[in-house]
Amino acid sequence: MLVGISLENKLQNTGKPKDCADEMSQALLEVASQRCKRSYAKIFGYFAPRLRSYALKQMGNEALAMEMVQDTMANVWQKAHLFNAEKGSPSTWIFTIARNIRFDMLRKLKNRKEDICSDDLWPVLCEQTPDQNEVSLEEQVTLEQVGLLFNSLPDKQRAVIEAIYIDGKSQQEVADELAIPLGTVKSRTRLALQRLKDMLEDHD
Amino acid sequence: MINYHPTDKQLQQFAEGNISPALALVVSAHCDVCSQCQEKVDDINIELSSVIENVRAHDFKDPAFEKMLASIMHLPVIDTKPVVAPRIELDGRFFDVPRPLQRFVKNTGNWSHLLGKVWQAPVDLGDAGEANFIYMEKGGRVPEHTHKGTELTLVVDGEFSDGLADYDSGDFIIMDNEHIHSPHSNAVEGCLVFSIVDKPLHFTSGIARLLNPFSHLFFK
């Protein structure tokens, strides 16, 4: 027994996968927002034993398997705020973390001195917002201010910014709607925000 | 418009993590700009993760788990902040690069004029292969060559042709000893690519053959 929290492992026998995913999503949210230890214990009780069986198959070694479980579950605790239920289920998220941990562990075992690590290859544990301009702009200015400068943007950039920042659509939705690649939406967003930022700085 | 994608098998290996670091890097960079392949990878991830759901769970009464749980909950939260995306600068022009390649941008201070209108900035990947950002100005051409090993290329920005096909930003290209090509760009804006080779190139025509003894010095 640990600070009054008991390990729960009952979930594996109950409910449908969907119910379980919802329950785990909720638990992850509570870990992210309140550092809820009870919720974390629930997640741990469900996933750690499964990860251990999986890791043992992958690594073929009990000690390495436990290291893989430990590192994976530590990431879940420390970076729960990076879980996004809209992007996938908790088990997919945790699986991809385990995949990354395993990749790095295997490279380390081979003593490779490579300047490549899983964080670069699979953006599982990255912030959703890749661009500083988007963040700092949102912090610094109101949409209203930006709106005043809006009309000077090129049409294509304005359409994208409008869809994302006014209609609240995701970049992917905008890409689908305009039938253009996601990369183009991203670069138009970036260019437009940079332009707006430059204009705002000129205004100051 | 992206026309050249990794194969489904390569995407599968990428999602599994059973892939060489060099190939993973170029596939990852491609997926960063290709929503079509990213969606495929997302689907494969979902499929793969069902293993976790379906595996017979290890007995959780093992005291090792309780110890592990306690030690993990002592760890602090790791607050990750989005970083400013670095861009490549060459002659006053700035290029956005796919996220997986951004960490290597800081190593590209040393652009060297290679041949004619072709520029190169080496990137240190350790044992994973010899990587370069290569920029072809309009009219720039890499002499015709084949490959002793594998050459992986991602078009970062611009368009080029190589006698085999025409490529555009985001295209994923894999070449080996069965391919002879001569990359050149006729685009006004030129073309920036990221390329990894595991063995030196072998130049095949005309005076460029004279380069072979030195090919390990560049385009490695």
Ligand SMILES: [Zn+2]
């Ligand atoms: Zn693709």
